[in-house]
Amino acid sequence: MTDLVGHFLMFSLVGVIFLLAPLLIGLLVRPNKPTDEKISVYECGEPTIGTSYIQFDLRFYVVALLFIIFDVEVAFFFPWAMIFGGSMQLADAQLDHRAELSAKLLDQPATAATHEISRQTAMDIGLLGVGDILVFFSVLLVGFAYVWKRGDLDWVRAVAQEIQEKAKQDGPPVPAPLPIEQREPAPVA
Template structure:
């Protein structure tokens, strides 16, 4: 029931956030429609491009490189959003592995409220002290407490706290490897589009130069019928 209540509260917050955003947008549009002056004329309907007068018709197809560069920007820009979950997990794991962070309450065998809260942020519903050493942590645990210590039947509060900190350090390493793989895939994709020439702004000229043949039009070959759009 507690997990269900938490999920419902998250959905309620999201619904409230979206509702406020939509109301804000439509309220501004409505207020602008009611209070702004209405003075349509031919000059307002002219094409505006960075304050410069346009030459030629605007009903021409833009160079596809505009769209290619825009799509590449969106793709690589959206990838930044994937850093936030990683940074959150890495930061919390670093906090857990910090030697100054109290995992076990003094003279007890229970987790501190801070440690319980941290484990719940990791997604652990009922945090508790570990009763044994996980196999993946046996080697560093034995290095600290001696050979065979990881196979002991019970753990002291100090040993249980060390298991928690070793687990946090292991999680840090896993997240670090994860982000390195992410960066590697991202750089491979970037190198691929670079190799294809998608980032060359004047791609046609670049391809022609690579073939050793660039032809420029003489002034008399340019006609006024050619659509031109300048900014």
């Protein structure tokens, strides 16, 4: 037990040293020459829209949330695939090791497999699994269609709409005054 604690403390100490050493070296070595350009706010090349209280375009946030939602939902396919694959193996008419596979699916030791899953039960489980995944996938598709219809995936169109709405609010553009060289002389009275 003491050996484990010693290893843990040594690992923690080395980790802290590896984290702090580059920061301290950088603090001592890097030059400190601030200019107006260096201390200005970096906006990723995006023109600002709205007030400065919103520090980033909200479309980044929406797209990130949509990615996380649909990415996490796909992770639910893996447990389903394991159960479906096992039940389809049991439904196979040419299977020789049915008792071992039944024990594995029922979470029992192979010697204590008193309950064996029949071919018909395995087929019923497989069909139920297909129905479940179709319902799950259809809910995902409905959510995707809603997001698509709402326009959250149309990045360029949203910018064009914002520009058009801003132009409508501002009114028609006012022509810029001509330079002095191009103006007609005022009539002399």
